[in-house]
Amino acid sequence: MSPPLWSGSPTCRGDCPPSLRRTIQSPDPAKTCQQQGDGNRDQRVNQADLDGWAAYNGKGPSRCDINLDAATNGADRDIIAVARARARH
Numbered sequence: 001m002s003p004p005l006w007s008g009s010p011t012c013r014g015d016c017p018p019s020l021r022r023t024i025q026s027p028d029p030a031k032t033c034q035q036q037g038d039g040n041r042d043q044r045v046n047q048a049d050l051d052g053w054a055a056y057n058g059k060g061p062s063r064c065d066i067n068l069d070a071a072t073n074g075a076d077r078d079i080i081a082v083a084r085a086r087a088r089h
């Protein structure tokens with residue numbers, strides 16, 4: 001009996017075409033926004049995100065845990081501040 005032609009979920013191995021690799025590895029848009037500092041996920045990085053961060057500062061995981069390290073702290077504020085400054089230009 002021959003092995004199945006396809007098994008398991010799609011993953012990218014060394015022989016994966018670059019175009020398919022990009023598709024599989026493309027980030028979730030919402031997650032990307034959060035990583036760029038959009039804590040409240042309204043597609044903008046502004047004072048509201050800093051206000052949101054202040055409300056969660058010193059706490060554990062939150063929507064303002066931008067770097068997803070399970071703590072909401074100054075490192076997350078820095079990311080928001082940089083993204084905000086970048087958005088102004």
Ligand SMILES: [Ca+2]
Pocket residue numbers: 037038039040041042043044045046048049
């Ligand atoms: Ca926002």
Ligand SMILES: [Ca+2]
Pocket residue numbers: 064065066067068069070071072073075076
């Ligand atoms: Ca964090």
